[in-house]
Amino acid sequence: MAYEFAKVERKGPVTIVTLNRPDVMNAMHSPAHFELHRVFDEFAADPDQWIAIVTGAGDRAFCAGNDLKWQAAGGKRGWDASGFAGLTERFDCDKPIIAAVNGVAMGGGFEVALACDLIIAAENAVFALPEPRVGLAALAGGLQRLPRLIGTKRAMGMILTGRHVKAREGHELGFVNEVVPQGEALAAAERWAQAILQNSPMSIRASKQAVTKGLAVSLQQAMTEQRSYPAVTAMAASEDYIEGPKAFSEKRPPQWKGR
Structure with missing residues (x-):
């Protein structure tokens, strides 16, 4: 099936999903959310697909979060039951999902990465929950998942300031599994996938x-x-x-x- 806002590639039992709105740093709007809901529904239901990798198109961003320009222009907001980008409220998928973060992962983009089981980050990756700076809150899982991953005090330090955290610090804090050179996040995620595939x-x-x-x-x-x-x-x-x-x-x- 052809998609407008995502690229889907299958390499054996591995599905690679590329968020594909590079002109807006892969920010998500309502049509993209609903499309990605279908993408991950298909992955979850396919018995021949065992692992998914999520990454972003281009070399600037994994996902810049909510498309605020779309929202400011009066674009309809909302997503399906599976949440932001079809992932943040997908609690019933037992197949591993790996985030290959190849650049900016802001707001909802960071929340998408946090919803994955592993985060592999390129050195140029930057993470933040900056929603309070624009009058919003990270209600797509960021406020719940980050404290569970790195502890309340560390998480509150990021949440209350909206500060940017680079890949190396993300690894030190504990929400990034591996940091790799710029341009190698997807290849590293595929390497992790192959290691997982050695197991039942x-x-x-x-x-x-x-x-x-x-x-x-x-x-x-x-x-x-x-x-x-x-x-x-x-x-x-x-x-x-x-x-x-x-x-x-x-x-x-x-x-x-x-x-």
């Missing part, structure tokens, strides 16, 4: 679901309930659950089926 996709989905669901409850409750989580029960009933130990005993690489 059923195990990866079970692990992601156990982490996300477990963080929402007490440790005791998570330990008690995790074996009943849907992705965990699916893993235990899968062909991969048999293939893994069999391949290990036969001293050969496993042939994962993802089912």
